[in-house]
Every structure is written in structure tokens, then in C-alpha cells.
Amino acid sequence: MEYRKIGKSGLRVSEIALGNWITHGAQVDDTTAKACVHAALDSGITTFDTADVYSETMAETVLGHSLKGIRRESIELCTKVFHPTGTGQNDKGLSRKHIMEACHASLRRLQTDYVDVYYAHRFDPTVSLEETFLALSDLVRQGKVLYVGVSEWTADQIKQGADLARELKVPFVASQPQYSMLWRIIEAEVIPACEQEGIGQVVWSPLAQGILSGKYAVDKPLPEGSRASTTAGSPFFERLAGQWLRKEVLQAVEQIRPIAQENGLTLPQLAVAWVLQNPQVSSAIIGASKPEQVKENVKAAGVRLEGEVMRQIDSILNGVVDRDPNKTG
Numbered sequence: 001m002e003y004r005k006i007g008k009s010g011l012r013v014s015e016i017a018l019g020n021w022i023t024h025g026a027q028v029d030d031t032t033a034k035a036c037v038h039a040a041l042d043s044g045i046t047t048f049d050t051a052d053v054y055s056e057t058m059a060e061t062v063l064g065h066s067l068k069g070i071r072r073e074s075i076e077l078c079t080k081v082f083h084p085t086g087t088g089q090n091d092k093g094l095s096r097k098h099i100m101e102a103c104h105a106s107l108r109r110l111q112t113d114y115v116d117v118y119y120a121h122r123f124d125p126t127v128s129l130e131e132t133f134l135a136l137s138d139l140v141r142q143g144k145v146l147y148v149g150v151s152e153w154t155a156d157q158i159k160q161g162a163d164l165a166r167e168l169k170v171p172f173v174a175s176q177p178q179y180s181m182l183w184r185i186i187e188a189e190v191i192p193a194c195e196q197e198g199i200g201q202v203v204w205s206p207l208a209q210g211i212l213s214g215k216y217a218v219d220k221p222l223p224e225g226s227r228a229s230t231t232a233g234s235p236f237f238e239r240l241a242g243q244w245l246r247k248e249v250l251q252a253v254e255q256i257r258p259i260a261q262e263n264g265l266t267l268p269q270l271a272v273a274w275v276l277q278n279p280q281v282s283s284a285i286i287g288a289s290k291p292e293q294v295k296e297n298v299k300a301a302g303v304r305l306e307g308e309v310m311r312q313i314d315s316i317l318n319g320v321v322d323r324d325p326n327k328t329g
Contacts, residue, residue, distance in 0.1 A: 001044025002302045006282040008198030009173040011116065011147055013076050015276055015301045017047035018294065019204060019285040024050075025058025028289050030065065037066035039291035043298040047076040049176075049202070049285050051121060052106050053083035060109035068111060078202075079106045080151060080176075082121035094124035096135040103139055117174050117202075118145040122329060123157045129164055137168040149174030149202070152329045155193035162197040172199065177328070179203035179281070181212060181256075181274050181313060182244065182321055189325045191280050200282035203275055207286075211244040212271035214257060218250045249320045259312055265303065272300035277310065 003012045018040040024033040037048070048067070050059050060079060067075065081102040084092040092098060103118065118139065120132065139145040148170055150161060158175060165172035175194050177186045179201065186201070194201065207213050253267075260270035275284045288294045 001046075001298065003046075004282045005200070006117075006147070006173045006202065007194070007200035009147060009171060009200070011076065011173060013047040013202070013283045014045045015283055016045055016272065016298050017049050017076075017078075017202065017283045017285045018045050019049040019287050020059045020063055021051065021054050021204070021287060023059075023287050023289050024062040024066075025055030030062055032290060033062045034066040035291045036288045036294055037063065039288075039294040040298075041070065041075075043295060044301070045294070045298065046074065047078065047202075047283055049078045049204075050110075051080035051083070051119075052085050052102055052109075053080070053121070057085055057105070057109060060106055064109055064111040072112060076116040077110060077112060078117040078119065078149075079110065079115050080119040080121035081106070082124065094120055094127045094132040094135075096131050099132065099135040099139070103144060107144060114144050114146060117147045117149045119149040119151045119174070119176055120153070121151050123150070123153050129160055133161065133164040133168055133170060137170045140170055147171045147173045149176055149199075151176035151204075152178070153190075154328045155189035155325070158190065158193050158197065158199065162199070172197075174202050174282070175199050176202045176204060176285075178205045179275055179278075180206050180208040181271060181317055182208045182249070184321055184323045185325050185327050188323065190328060191278075195280055201278070201280050202283045202285065203281055204285045206272045206275045206284045207268055208244055208271075211249065212253060212256075212267060214253065214267040216245060216250055217254070218247050243322075246320075252317050252320050255316045256313060259309060259316075263303075263305065263309060265300070266296065268297055269300040269303070270305075272297055273303035273305060274310075274313065276300065276303070277305055 002015045004015055005012055050063050081099055090097050136148050162172055179186055257267050260267045272284050275281055286297045
């Protein structure tokens, strides 16, 4: 494993982080979840990403149990606030009330006194940024949050947040967007804005919701146990099917496989290594439903891809890559 700083901050994170969206507290049992966490630790992963909304708060609980007994100072624990965690009118969003209550609830579930990075999971147009950042600054002053981040905010929203963060002296250091070979919408606006503000990228879905795992093939049934098969019929699946499960995409992805093999990598390893070639990316978040997936995907850490390899990938995927910055969020 190798480690990078997030943006211009002093916080170091592992190049590969373990996330538990969809999996822990839902798709896999607690024993398997704990095995995945410990496989990550054994592989040098120190950065763990979750959110209060994942598996209706159970993902945080499972992660807290799985990390019990691990020296707190040896890991970076990150979670998020915004999406509904209850049925009350204040159980969502970025109001001061919800941020404060959600943070304390997350700390209880994670069995910790503080989180290293606390993300605003989406932008909240119904609450003033001043209210949101003042609440976050108070959590920082209280020592319950060390650094602040945002997820899926536009470049303009990030700039506005950065201005307030400077005024309130809040360490706003991280952006968590979706980013992969196929989904490059942050390159045109978000990354330049973050670079200017000293904010690093901790990216999610480097495998494009599993499409870059190579599991899916043209005119063949969905593999049993795959993300697409386990979410079939849900709104998530419908977006996935419309976005990636298209003939031209799957054919292009299959053409990438020989490039991975020529570089001694599996297709998922190549996909993770690809996002890490971007110097503005601090860490890539992977998911896992079994420990073996963690052990395989961490091999992408430290991989350096030659310029010609990057150009070959661009040439193959040119017609299916999405670069529209208007799709942020």
C-alpha cells in the first residue's frame, strides 16, 4: 500500500480505501463484513468510508463493530450526512439541527469519539451555506470532526463552500465524487476548482458500479451475485442498466481486458489503477462482498501506467465515456 495527502492538508490516507455502501448491513452478513475489514487492514488499507444512510444506518454500526479493538490513531474513519435517516421533518439535509444530531448518532454507531473526515453527502439548496458550515465548524472546534469534505457538489458549490471555510477557519480538504474510466464528469470543472482550493479527490465507484469488473457480457444473463443482479428492479438498477449495460459499453470494456493482462493486472485492478494516475486523486474507494476481493483490488496501489497505456484506453473508450459536468450530483 502507498499513501497520499488529501489535497494540501496534512492528512494522509491509503491510496485505496474500503467503503461499505450497499454491502455491509445489507448484502453480506456481519461475519463476512468483519473479514473484509480485517483483510483491508492486513493489506495496508487505513482509510474506511461509510455514511449514516448506508443500509439505513446499519453500515456504520457494522463498521464500528468490525474495527473494535483497532488502535483508533492508526486509521482514518470517514462518514457522511445529508440523506434521510428517519421519518422526522428534520431527519435529513444540512441544517444545523440535523448535522449536529446526525454526527452524534454516527459517532455512537461507529464507537468512536471523532471522525477524520465528515462529508456533506450532497448539496442542500434549502439551507444557507453559512448555517451548514457554521455547524461543521462547531463540530471541528469540539474535536468531533477533524476535517470536512463534500460529495457530489458542483465546482461553483465547492468554491462557495471553500470561501466560507476560509472565513470560519474550517479544514475543508476533500471532495468525494464518482470517477472512473467511463465516468469523467469531474475533469472539466470540479477537479480544477478543487485544485485551486487545495481540495483532494477521494473517488467512489472506480469500477463504474461493477461494469469495469468484466463480469458483464453482451447478450448473456446477469451473473448471479453481481451488483446488477442483486439490485435488479430497483431504481439503482434502472439507472445502471440505462447508463452502462449497453452493448457498445460492454464491448468497449472487453477490449480493455488485453491491456490489463499485458500489464500484469486484472481488469478491476487496471480500473482502480487508472483513477489513481490522476494526481488530484488522493484515494479510490473500493467495495467488497468477500475478503478475496479486497486482497485482489489492493494490488492496484502503487501501479504506474505508461502514457501509451492511458492513450490506448482513451482510444478504446472514446465513444462511451461520459464527460458532461452538468451531471454532477
